[in-house]
Amino acid sequence: MTAFESLLAFQRQTEALSSIAERLGWDQETVMPRGATEQRAEEMAAIEGVLHERRTDPRISEWLDRAEARDEKEQRILELIGREHRRAARVPARLATELARQTSLSQGIWAEARANDAPDDFMPVLNDVLMLKREEAAALADGGDLYDALLEDYEPGATQAEIAALFDAMRPRLVALREDVLGADHQPQALSGHFAQETQLRLARTCATAFGYDWSRGRMDLAVHPFSSGRWQDSRITTRVVETDPFNCLYSTIHEVGHSSYELGIDDDYAFTPLGRGVSMGVHESQSRIYENQIGRGRALTSWLYQRMNDAFGGLSIADADAFYGTVNKVTPGFIRTEADEVQYNLHIMLRFDLERQLISGRLDTEDLVEAWNARFLNDFGVAVDRPANGVLQDVHWAVGLFGYFPTYALGNVYAGCLNAAMRGDLPDLDASLTKGAADPAVEWLRENVQRHGGLYAPRQLIELAIGGEVSEEPLLNYLETKFGEIYRL
Amino acid sequence: MTAFESLLAFQRQTEALSSIAERLGWDQETVMPRGATEQRAEEMAAIEGVLHERRTDPRISEWLDRAEARDEKEQRILELIGREHRRAARVPARLATELARQTSLSQGIWAEARANDAPDDFMPVLNDVLMLKREEAAALADGGDLYDALLEDYEPGATQAEIAALFDAMRPRLVALREDVLGADHQPQALSGHFAQETQLRLARTCATAFGYDWSRGRMDLAVHPFSSGRWQDSRITTRVVETDPFNCLYSTIHEVGHSSYELGIDDDYAFTPLGRGVSMGVHESQSRIYENQIGRGRALTSWLYQRMNDAFGGLSIADADAFYGTVNKVTPGFIRTEADEVQYNLHIMLRFDLERQLISGRLDTEDLVEAWNARFLNDFGVAVDRPANGVLQDVHWAVGLFGYFPTYALGNVYAGCLNAAMRGDLPDLDASLTKGAADPAVEWLRENVQRHGGLYAPRQLIELAIGGEVSEEPLLNYLETKFGEIYRL
Missing domain, CATH: 1.10.1370.30 (Neurolysin; domain 3)
Incomplete structure (x- = not known):
């Protein structure tokens, strides 16, 4: 296999695992039993841990160095994998899994607080999430603007x-x-x-x-x-x-x-x-x-x-x-x-x-x-x-x-x-x-x-x-x- | 952390990932759109690949060598992790992921064949599964009885x-x-x-x-x-x-x-x-x-x-x-x-x-x-x-x-x-x-x-x-x- 093919084969599995994480999120918000919140938070943390490990895998840099794109599609694939790799590398694994666990937990707490019109039940948890997101933003921004660093996840290139x-x-x-x-x-x-x-x-x-x-x-x-x-x-x-x-x-x-x-x-x-x-x-x-x-x-x-x-x-x-x-x-x-x-x-x-x-x-x-x-x-x-x-x-x-x-x-x-x-x-x-x-x-x-x-x-x-x-x-x-x-x- | 604690922390994530794989299986047999069969097979293969990699992780042997159980529960935990580790190590990663992919695909084909009363639509796929299972059994049996090797997955110790x-x-x-x-x-x-x-x-x-x-x-x-x-x-x-x-x-x-x-x-x-x-x-x-x-x-x-x-x-x-x-x-x-x-x-x-x-x-x-x-x-x-x-x-x-x-x-x-x-x-x-x-x-x-x-x-x-x-x-x-x-x- 060429370096490009090896990289793409590795990426396909990462994409499949990320698709699984998204399906778990769907499950949580539609059909999951209400008593399963802790378990789901552990599951989300575990799969996010795997995703983070894969996205920061040192082989990606090696493959990227050696890979040759034959057309604009392959060029763009390399660009996107490189961007994901560099961003993931800036975020410590502990933070990535903690964010997954915490946001899975807080989703349920928010839904409950919203149903009960009880912001006090939610604000402490929101604060936990916010602190983690600020930590993530600082890691991603690398001295640059915090908000722009987060925006990049949703609208690459925007400020x-x-x-x-x-x-x-x-x-x-x-x-x-x-x-x-x-x-x-x-x-x-x-x-x-x-x-x-x-x-x-x-x-x-x-x-x-x-x-x-x-x-x-x-x-x-x-x-x-x-x-x-x-x-x-x-x-x-x-x-x-x-x-x-x-x-x-x-x-x-x-x-x-x-x-x-x-x-x-x-x-x-x-x-x-x-x-x-x-x-x-x-x-x-x-x-x-x-x-x-x-x-x-x-x-x-x-x-x-x-x-x-x-x-x-x-x-x-x-x-x-x-x-x-x-x-x-x-x-x-x-x-x-x-x-x-x-x-x-x-x-x-x-x-x-x-x-x-x-x-x-x-x-x-x-x-x-x-x-x-x-x-x-x-x-x-x-x-x-x-x-x-x-x-x-x-x-x-x-x-x-x-x-x-x-x-x-x-x-x-x-x-x-x-x-x-x-x-x-x-x-x-x-x-x-x-x-x-x-x-x-x-x-x-x-x-x-x-x-x-x-x-x-x-x-x-x-x-x-x-x-x-x-x-x-x-x-x-x-x-x-x-x-x-x-x-x-x- | 002691060796036992490190091993258990690692195992907890593996258990969470295995629970995710089981949840995906549930999704496939209850709510998954019928057109998603190939995608789900790729997802099952990807998560099975991760599980296999974790179960065969060489650190498990090291932890097992150094871990000390303080009671019968910890002793049993070590025994069960060791068994899973040894069994996984006998199965090549390629075979483990291929089995996950193939059995995810064949589940849908079986359901269709059953609904249409059409065994001919199913038997070639069943044969593919059987060949993989025989290969797995041979790997697990290590010269012993093939059927007993498979039975061990469901009823440990039985023959x-x-x-x-x-x-x-x-x-x-x-x-x-x-x-x-x-x-x-x-x-x-x-x-x-x-x-x-x-x-x-x-x-x-x-x-x-x-x-x-x-x-x-x-x-x-x-x-x-x-x-x-x-x-x-x-x-x-x-x-x-x-x-x-x-x-x-x-x-x-x-x-x-x-x-x-x-x-x-x-x-x-x-x-x-x-x-x-x-x-x-x-x-x-x-x-x-x-x-x-x-x-x-x-x-x-x-x-x-x-x-x-x-x-x-x-x-x-x-x-x-x-x-x-x-x-x-x-x-x-x-x-x-x-x-x-x-x-x-x-x-x-x-x-x-x-x-x-x-x-x-x-x-x-x-x-x-x-x-x-x-x-x-x-x-x-x-x-x-x-x-x-x-x-x-x-x-x-x-x-x-x-x-x-x-x-x-x-x-x-x-x-x-x-x-x-x-x-x-x-x-x-x-x-x-x-x-x-x-x-x-x-x-x-x-x-x-x-x-x-x-x-x-x-x-x-x-x-x-x-x-x-x-x-x-x-x-x-x-x-x-x-x-x-x-x-x-x-």
């Missing part, structure tokens, strides 16, 4: 300075749009009623199928915080049900279908290589957000959904598809990020981005976090948080150590704005399909231009190849102003 | 000669009893009707609860072939449903509760040490079989079950609890081992034991297996197998490489016979509880005398400590002759 500048550019137009919308004379009708869990789940399956989800390589389960999990032949989605708000379930489902379809859409030849995973969380969120919003909350698709919901729930209180389009996109001063409309969503992200930068830099302690969250929320949204489950406890991310993840949602929205503009240019008749509940042309366009490439191109490069131009926040902001201007008759 | 002698001693009385029973004038009534899946599953949960299953550390799912999986804080059961035969679901459930309760009943201090698993499959089957039969199919428990089934299904066609006791224990010339009555069950095992010894020794080829099975079945049971799904395709074991496992069922029955006699002596009022659907006194007796010890004692030693005497087939045969003599009025 907090660049993201802060992007957010500064976006904020004024988003705030202005929100004020116009909330103050508009015309306000869309809200949906009211009781929507049975079974019916919601049946309809969620219908939506997933309409968005091309491959059920032979996936499944759908319930989770406290919806997520998708897995790659290649096995990428599963989760959803949740609120019986007064069916949009929560339906749009969570469509969002997760976007994530899973990205993984399932990657070229089969890349399976269990570093090319066989989504390239960044920003690109991942571009897929989930474009499925959910630009496609899923568009006029064409919602006209189909209006019929399906009428059939499923036996008559909605909304008069027609046009009114329903307004209902789906109604902007209200809500607390929950995952339920937020497209206008306010990025403002939720900016709040988290700023707070987590303070946590990582040490300018904010977890014991002051509830207060800091509530003050910032009141400032940004003009409403006081009513209870912790609607505030700082709403998201799972920090509990499981995902500091640096949140900004990728907003980056994903920006990418989705760019992709949507290019896709609509290429597919002028897309709405005719969407009106019939068939998202295939959009799904195929995204698979062809984004998903199939997996990790082959760097995130921004991938999007720029897909759209044939530069990434900018302009398409997203223009789209939002046009869409909500029309709905709110501004 | 095929000893089991063959046991079966020779049992067979005449079992055959005579079966002839008497099938020829008796009085024949219990069979159960007929249609029994809805949902109701069966609800009742199965009631039964599991009655047998003390700890739902906070377990769950129940459907599988083609019921099994239990996991240890410590997470031992899950599976069941299956045949809508014309509710006993299939109910007694499969109780059987698997026996297995899981054994694992969950082990002293918590032994978790993720070699003492923290059931000591052998024979002892495991003693628990599942005593739950299912001596307790579950006894007169007292069935009188409670009769009421529960009447309530659940709205009136059975059986007149009273006494008649129902006969119905539950009715002996019919059936094809399926897992549905077999207690009289014929061991005869099903003997057939498999003989055929698999021939397969492993090379005296029988997989291409002649269907014919050999059918001929032997006709000879032993006097009935021609009607279709392969009722013959050689009925069991998953060979597909997943479990050659040497089958005799442990019969050994488990013999152990269960011994345990039942001792338990009834200690608990003269047990039936009064069972009549009320409360198996706790029996469950507690078994936990105290068998389950909590985990791997501390060798299998036969454990049973002999529990019963205060020698293991013998007499109690089982006496119990069967008395029970069926009474039911059939012989």
